[in-house]
Amino acid sequence: MLINATNLVAGYGGEPVLNGVDIELEAGQIGVIVGPNGAGKSTVLKSIFGLIGLQQGKVELEGENISDVPPNRRVGLGIAYVPQEMNIFQTLTVQENLEMGAYIRRDDYTSAMERMFDLFPPLKQKRNSIAGNLSGGQRQMVAIGRALMVDPRLLLLDEPTVGLSPAFVHDIIERIIAVARSNVGVLVVEQNARRALEIADTGFVLAGGRNLYTDTGENLLNNPAVAKSFLGR
Amino acid sequence: MNELIFFINKVVLSGAIIGCIYALGAIGITLIFGILRFAHFAHADLMTTGAFFALIFASLLSGVGPIAGLPTGFVVLPLAAAATALLAIGLDRMFYRPLRARNIKPILLLVASLGVTLMLQGITRLFAGTSIRTFFTSEKKDIFRIDVPFDLATRNIVITEPQVLLFVTTIVSIFCLHQFLTRTRLGKAMRAMADNANLALVSGINTDTVVSATWIIAGVLAAAGGVLLALDVALKPDLSFNILLPIFAAAIVGGVGRPYGAIAGGLLVGFSEALAVFNWSLLIRPFADFLPAWIEIPTRLSIVPTEYKLIVPFVILIAVLLWRPTGIFRGQIT
Amino acid sequence: MTEYRREIVLFAIVGIVVMIILGIFGQAYTLRMLVEATCFAIIALGLTIQWGYAGLFNAGIMGFVAVGGFITMFLSFPINDSFWQSDAPRSLALFALLVATIALVLFGLSQMHRIGISQRVKTALILVALVFAFFIFNSNLDPIARMIEKEAGFIGGLGLPVFVGWIVGGIAAAFVAYWIGRACLGLRSDYLAIATLGFAEIIKHILKNADWLTRGTLTVSPLPWPVPTPNELGFITARAAYLSLTAVLVAVIFVLLQRAYQAPWGRMMRAIRDNDIAAEAMGKNVNLRRLQIFVLGSGLIGFGGAALVSFNRIFDPSGFTPLKHTFLIWVMVLLGGAGNNAGAIFGAIAVYIIWVMSEPLTLFVFDYAAHYGSLLFGWEPPADLTTRALQSRVFVIGLTITLTLRFAPQGLLPERRIKVS
Numbered sequence: 001m002l003i004n005a006t007n008l009v010a011g012y013g014g015e016p017v018l019n020g021v022d023i024e025l026e027a028g029q030i031g032v033i034v035g036p037n038g039a040g041k042s043t044v045l046k047s048i049f050g051l052i053g054l055q056q057g058k059v060e061l062e063g064e065n066i067s068d069v070p071p072n073r074r075v076g077l078g079i080a081y082v083p084q085e086m087n088i089f090q091t092l093t094v095q096e097n098l099e100m101g102a103y104i105r106r107d108d109y110t111s112a113m114e115r116m117f118d119l120f121p122p123l124k125q126k127r128n129s130i131a132g133n134l135s136g137g138q139r140q141m142v143a144i145g146r147a148l149m150v151d152p153r154l155l156l157l158d159e160p161t162v163g164l165s166p167a168f169v170h171d172i173i174e175r176i177i178a179v180a181r182s183n184v185g186v187l188v189v190e191q192n193a194r195r196a197l198e199i200a201d202t203g204f205v206l207a208g209g210r211n212l213y214t215d216t217g218e219n220l221l222n223n224p225a226v227a228k229s230f231l232g233r
Numbered sequence: 234m235n236e237l238i239f240f241i242n243k244v245v246l247s248g249a250i251i252g253c254i255y256a257l258g259a260i261g262i263t264l265i266f267g268i269l270r271f272a273h274f275a276h277a278d279l280m281t282t283g284a285f286f287a288l289i290f291a292s293l294l295s296g297v298g299p300i301a302g303l304p305t306g307f308v309v310l311p312l313a314a315a316a317t318a319l320l321a322i323g324l325d326r327m328f329y330r331p332l333r334a335r336n337i338k339p340i341l342l343l344v345a346s347l348g349v350t351l352m353l354q355g356i357t358r359l360f361a362g363t364s365i366r367t368f369f370t371s372e373k374k375d376i377f378r379i380d381v382p383f384d385l386a387t388r389n390i391v392i393t394e395p396q397v398l399l400f401v402t403t404i405v406s407i408f409c410l411h412q413f414l415t416r417t418r419l420g421k422a423m424r425a426m427a428d429n430a431n432l433a434l435v436s437g438i439n440t441d442t443v444v445s446a447t448w449i450i451a452g453v454l455a456a457a458g459g460v461l462l463a464l465d466v467a468l469k470p471d472l473s474f475n476i477l478l479p480i481f482a483a484a485i486v487g488g489v490g491r492p493y494g495a496i497a498g499g500l501l502v503g504f505s506e507a508l509a510v511f512n513w514s515l516l517i518r519p520f521a522d523f524l525p526a527w528i529e530i531p532t533r534l535s536i537v538p539t540e541y542k543l544i545v546p547f548v549i550l551i552a553v554l555l556w557r558p559t560g561i562f563r564g565q566i567t
Numbered sequence: 568m569t570e571y572r573r574e575i576v577l578f579a580i581v582g583i584v585v586m587i588i589l590g591i592f593g594q595a596y597t598l599r600m601l602v603e604a605t606c607f608a609i610i611a612l613g614l615t616i617q618w619g620y621a622g623l624f625n626a627g628i629m630g631f632v633a634v635g636g637f638i639t640m641f642l643s644f645p646i647n648d649s650f651w652q653s654d655a656p657r658s659l660a661l662f663a664l665l666v667a668t669i670a671l672v673l674f675g676l677s678q679m680h681r682i683g684i685s686q687r688v689k690t691a692l693i694l695v696a697l698v699f700a701f702f703i704f705n706s707n708l709d710p711i712a713r714m715i716e717k718e719a720g721f722i723g724g725l726g727l728p729v730f731v732g733w734i735v736g737g738i739a740a741a742f743v744a745y746w747i748g749r750a751c752l753g754l755r756s757d758y759l760a761i762a763t764l765g766f767a768e769i770i771k772h773i774l775k776n777a778d779w780l781t782r783g784t785l786t787v788s789p790l791p792w793p794v795p796t797p798n799e800l801g802f803i804t805a806r807a808a809y810l811s812l813t814a815v816l817v818a819v820i821f822v823l824l825q826r827a828y829q830a831p832w833g834r835m836m837r838a839i840r841d842n843d844i845a846a847e848a849m850g851k852n853v854n855l856r857r858l859q860i861f862v863l864g865s866g867l868i869g870f871g872g873a874a875l876v877s878f879n880r881i882f883d884p885s886g887f888t889p890l891k892h893t894f895l896i897w898v899m900v901l902l903g904g905a906g907n908n909a910g911a912i913f914g915a916i917a918v919y920i921i922w923v924m925s926e927p928l929t930l931f932v933f934d935y936a937a938h939y940g941s942l943l944f945g946w947e948p949p950a951d952l953t954t955r956a957l958q959s960r961v962f963v964i965g966l967t968i969t970l971t972l973r974f975a976p977q978g979l980l981p982e983r984r985i986k987v988s
């Protein structure tokens with residue numbers, strides 16, 4: 001098991017937002033978290049990455065309890081995180097954004113950077129442009145590329161396709177599949193629930209800070225209760 | 234012709250000189266604002282303390298200046314800068330970091346920096362006294378008089394050695410800073426953290442290291458500004474509140490968080506001050522014959538009297554806040 | 568009653584200390600200290616509503632104190648006959664007319680968008696007009712100022728009742744605060760601090776250099792009192808009378824602020840302070856509320872400053888220092904407990920006592936150090952040791968601020984948070 005988070009209880013001071021969430025994912029698999037606004041999806045990612053402390057429960061990476069490791073050291077353990085908003089350095093160039101993603105690497109990472117440009121070809125010509133001036137889709141690529149620069153074992157993506165045109169949504173989802181193929185576990189929070197569950201090895205339906213359903217993506221898509229409440233129509 | 238030389242001496246040169254000093258202070262202010270998100274009110278006193286350190290080193294090492302052919306105060310500048318950088322880090326560890334660790338609002342850091350500024354002021358005055366000090370008690374200040382190759386010009390352009398050193402130091406500092414921010418890993422991390430502190434943390438950037446680097450740069454530049462100001466004029470212990478407003482104005486005009494903006498802002502404030510207190514009647518007088526007889530040129534015709542020089546940065550500050558609060562170069566913080 | 572134990576204990580300690588001082592230094596001395604402390608309490612109440620209720624950082628208290636002090640000097644000082652008999656009043660009246668005209672023109676320009684002039688043209692016109700106005704203002708005021716200084720010294724006062732001076736002083740400070748607040752309150756809180764700091768330095772400079780108006784470094788004295796002066800009653804009775812007046816004022820202001828704090832208005836202010844984003848989302852006009860409280864607090868500061876200056880009987884612009892008239896008050900509020908009115912009063916009195924006592928104490932310590940230093944180590948104390956010694960007070964004030972922030976961020980009398988159901 002790549003990542004095993006059990007019984008997560010966490011919040012922002014005050015009442016907890018998560019009331020015992022379980023997330024499990026194998027290497028090379030795609031996990032998708034869906035649920036209504038405010039369900040606590042982003043909060044799950046934040047607590048797996050250690051940005052907010054756990055009140056209960058634990059997070060294990062390949063069997064090792066990492067609940068007390070601070071977030072900047074989790075990067076070194078192979079977890080990369082792309083926040084939902086403000087996920088690029090707007091005033092830095094594309095290349096500098098990628099370099100910041102590789103900040104903790106002391107080895108030569110030029111090959112990793114070339115791989116990013118292969119994965120996201122539009123970034124190659126734009127490598128010296130200021131990231132804040134890019135289009136929405138390109139920014140999302142910079143954000144994901146930045147996270148991938150450390151060659152993570154686990155990639156946490158918070159709504160990578162929000163606000164993108166359908167063509168770009170397709171693009172990004174293709175890239176997510178490609179990343180997972182290279183034996184990286186990818187945990188995605190998605191608004192495009194139907195589209196996302198189609199590619200999910202495991203889907204987690206969250207509501208009110210709890211797991212409502214956990215199953216394969218296909219089963220969830222075919223589950224009438226899920227379809228009725230969360231997939232529309 | 235002489236009037237033009239007078240103008241160069243009084244406006245172009247003095248504006249550039251004080252502008253460079255302001256720029257050196259404002260870069261520190263803007264970096265600290267960008268990284269730690271608070272207005273560092275102790276910065277002017279950090280500059281004064283830097284000059285005070287140089288004064289101590291100069292009295293300990295008197296005689297090294299003549300050997301190097303430079304003013305002793307300038308020769309000991311690296312030592313003073315190192316001491317100021319250490320002081321800045323120490324102040325952060327003792328007074329600012331514990332507050333940051335409690336996750337307080339940044340405005341409380343500002344209050345703490347007011348406390349720090351008073352402590353620095355109290356200590357330097359306790360040891361150095363409240364009188365005006367100069368580096369040139371035993372050495373003499375070299376003055377260059379540049380002849381202007383025109384027949385009508387009988388006056389010279391006058392510039393002193395410390396002023397030349399000030400220009401050189403400022404240019405070198407800015408060049409080094411630029412290289413650091415755009416070429417080195419830590420420099421880029423600093424820009425990244427100023428841009429988006431949360432994402433910097435998420436990327437695994439060690440924010441403590443970046444914070445320390447910020448204090449070192451701010452401390453070194455503050456010391457340079459303080460020492461060169463003291464070399465140019467003298468070390469006045471009550472300097473700090475008079476220089477604080479111009480350097481804040483410079484940082485805000487340039488857009489907070491933008492070092493290059495701070496440089497431009499510093500020069501802008503410096504030139505504005507020089508232009509505002511300049512006695513324009515000297516420039517107009519040669520044209521008196523062309524003016525109608527009823528216009529009488531007063532002996533002093535400056536935009537603001539010298540005593541009110543402080544009004545200039547204040548007016549600039551308020552105008553920018555009203556007109557474009559992000560500064561003319563669009564800083565990141567409003 | 569147990570709920571107020573802290574308050575009772577702390578105020579009792581202050582009372583005991585005052586008694587001790589009374590025993591050592593005598594009645595006249597103690598009364599003077601207490602009057603000044605109550606004036607500072609009014610100023611501190613002004614700051615505690617700005618900082619404690621609304622989280623607004625005012626680093627220019629000195630400026631508002633100086634405005635209040637100047638206005639009360641101008642209104643209450645006796646009429647200067649040699650000024651009124653000269654030509655100057657006529658020139659000044661003409662000058663006032665000129666200023667009014669300029670103001671009218673500027674106002675007219677600022678309204679030009681109403682007749683279809685584009686915003687950009689309007690701004691350019693206003694800028695040009697401002698430059699002209701500035702030159703006209705300066706070139707006309709200068710000769711008048713010189714004439715006044717030559718013929719009458721300075722323009723003197725208006726001979727109005729002192730209390731009018733205090734109230735108008737407060738209003739003037741509030742008026743200035745309105746303009747500063749308009750420029751800064753929509754922005755990051757740091758900008759208000761920078762702007763107020765600058766304003767305070769400038770107002771001091773102006774008061775110090777406008778000799779025709781304030782006599783500058785020559786100072787104006789003796790200022791009248793709202794109660795009979797020591798010349799009529801003797802020090803002790805007169806000061807006691809002054810103290811009863813200021814004490815009543817503190818009490819009245821305290822009661823009013825206490826009620827405002829608990830009223831919906833105060834609740835809203837706290838909501839804005841604690842979470843301005845949420846408050847804005849609830850539809851409160853955050854900036855307007857902040858402006859209100861900034862103006863109100865500055866008005867109080869000006870009022871307290873007026874009372875302080877009147878009591879000292881001398882208007883000396885150089886006497887306003889950031890240390891005593893800005894930072895000392897910050898220490899009072901931080902140490903007393905921001906947002907707690909009783910804390911501000913306690914802080915003002917306690918810190919002022921420490922401040923007054925620290926002078927002889929510091930000198931004593933340093934004399935001692937100099938004595939033994941020279942005896943044991945042959946240390947030659949510098950000639951200006953006494954002026955230097957007083958700088959250690961600057962250090963102590965700074966240290967108190969940082970230590971309070973770190974170890975008692977709520978102050979000695981923390982704000983009482985009232986649960987909102």
Ligand SMILES: Nc1ncnc2c1ncn2[C@@H]1O[C@H](COP(=O)(O)OP(=O)(O)OP(=O)(O)O)[C@@H](O)[C@H]1O
Binds near residue numbers: 038040043044
């Ligand atoms: N920084 C924060 N401070 C306080 N409360 C927060 C914070 N972030 C989120 N919350 C609260 O936690 C709850 C869950 O938020 P979260 O962002 O995890 O939801 P989400 O499922 O990601 O929603 P969305 O689909 O809108 O992104 C919400 O009620 C939100 O108000």
Ligand SMILES: [Mg+2]
Binds near residue numbers: 041042043084158
């Ligand atoms: Mg979310």
